[in-house]
Amino acid sequence: MNNDIKHMKRAIKLAFLGRGRTKTNPMVGAVIVKDEKIIGEGYHENYGGPHAEINALNSITSIDEAKDSTLYVTLEPCNHEGKTPPCTEAIINAGIRKVVIGMLDPHDIVSGAGVKRLTDAGIEVVVGIDNEEISHSLTNLYESYIVNITSSMPFVTMKFAMTTDGKIATYTGDSKWITGNEARKDVHLQRSMHDAVLVGIGTVIADDPMLNVRLERSDYPPHMIAAGSKFKNPTRVIVDSQLSIRVDSNILKTAKDIDTIIATASDDEEYIESIKAMGANVIVCAGGINHNNNDKVNLQKLFKELYNRNIATVYVEGGGNINFSSLRDGLVHRLHAYIGPKIFGGAAAPSPVEGPGVQEVKDCYELKLRTMQTFADDVKIEYDVRYK
Numbered sequence: 001m002n003n004d005i006k007h008m009k010r011a012i013k014l015a016f017l018g019r020g021r022t023k024t025n026p027m028v029g030a031v032i033v034k035d036e037k038i039i040g041e042g043y044h045e046n047y048g049g050p051h052a053e054i055n056a057l058n059s060i061t062s063i064d065e066a067k068d069s070t071l072y073v074t075l076e077p078c079n080h081e082g083k084t085p086p087c088t089e090a091i092i093n094a095g096i097r098k099v100v101i102g103m104l105d106p107h108d109i110v111s112g113a114g115v116k117r118l119t120d121a122g123i124e125v126v127v128g129i130d131n132e133e134i135s136h137s138l139t140n141l142y143e144s145y146i147v148n149i150t151s152s153m154p155f156v157t158m159k160f161a162m163t164t165d166g167k168i169a170t171y172t173g174d175s176k177w178i179t180g181n182e183a184r185k186d187v188h189l190q191r192s193m194h195d196a197v198l199v200g201i202g203t204v205i206a207d208d209p210m211l212n213v214r215l216e217r218s219d220y221p222p223h224m225i226a227a228g229s230k231f232k233n234p235t236r237v238i239v240d241s242q243l244s245i246r247v248d249s250n251i252l253k254t255a256k257d258i259d260t261i262i263a264t265a266s267d268d269e270e271y272i273e274s275i276k277a278m279g280a281n282v283i284v285c286a287g288g289i290n291h292n293n294n295d296k297v298n299l300q301k302l303f304k305e306l307y308n309r310n311i312a313t314v315y316v317e318g319g320g321n322i323n324f325s326s327l328r329d330g331l332v333h334r335l336h337a338y339i340g341p342k343i344f345g346g347a348a349a350p351s352p353v354e355g356p357g358v359q360e361v362k363d364c365y366e367l368k369l370r371t372m373q374t375f376a377d378d379v380k381i382e383y384d385v386r387y388k
């Protein structure tokens, strides 16, 4: 394998360690190489924290070693003062001779400016590596960031678990469990990698969920354990137009410990204040369902507001009505369907996407298959959602 490919692959692997922690910042990994040996590496670990290039430089025992080295970085280094000083200056000051960049930053305030600053300082800059696997990995790494930057909206993944005959509960409402332990662990891992998890009030009333991350350290993939990654609870978002959530629900009882947002169309100030006193935030955004129903939450407004609050990725976990509304409002980018090897049958048994549905086949929401994975006897299918 060519060395550029080898080092960029390592930088990409490092970048992914920041998943779920960088909020509206992109995940970035960096590797510093001298005489064909890796002398430093790092990744953007936390929103507001040092960027990958700085962490890689800081990992070198003596900064003098960086002189005449090559930096491999997954995204164009920034050239502006943000929460941290510009990375280009640190690269120039360290005496790095060559910078290999995976992808130009699509963000207006960076795009091209980082490359220009480096080349103006006499550093050799290479943008992009001609390799299919690298391109594919970079697309995966930056798909949510590109959605964030181009639409100022979060990247949204919808998840559901269903039986092989497409049911999410029996006709009596019994639903525990449709999939096995391994698949459920994957769901918890996915939760920990998202900034927010969102459900409708129907799910809260039916299941009284916690929507937190319940994993043992050993459940993390080995490379994440090695990097010292810790589990993180996403912000919990409950869509509850009429403020039907009970003060003794698991969500409100734990709202002081886990970030919680109740999105509502209600103007019941008294109940809003008591919810706030329990530790939850409240977002009022009416006008849902075709934008003309002031009794329902407007999901488009809600998702925009979540992005304004630095929530860059949302994991929608149902139920069927919220799933349908999210699809109909054009908000979903990715679908994770977990399928358990069970059949419930029953015309009255619920399915993962309900609401009114579409009238004709031509009106359907189309999916494009990405990957399939098995967890013991369960199957996980990942799709892209294609809006017409």
Ligand SMILES: NC(=O)c1ccc[n+]([C@@H]2O[C@H](COP(=O)([O-])OP(=O)(O)OC[C@H]3O[C@@H](n4cnc5c(N)ncnc54)[C@H](OP(=O)(O)O)[C@@H]3O)[C@@H](O)[C@H]2O)c1
Residues within 6 Å of the ligand: 159, 160, 161, 162, 168, 169, 173, 175, 178, 199, 200, 201, 202, 203, 204, 206, 207, 239, 240, 241, 242, 244, 288, 289, 295, 296, 297, 298, 299, 317, 318, 319, 320, 321, 322, 323, 325, 350, 354
């Ligand atoms: N197997 C799985 O993967 C899975 C996952 C989650 C849930 N579930 C099951 O799904 C069932 C609950 O599903 P559900 O459909 O009744 O509840 P839901 O989708 O969780 O919540 C629906 C409620 O959300 C509120 N809402 C507010 N704004 C809305 C909007 N713009 N569009 C749609 N709804 C809006 C409405 O109540 P208000 O008008 O009162 O606000 C609506 O009744 C439970 O049985 C649960 O166990 C299964």
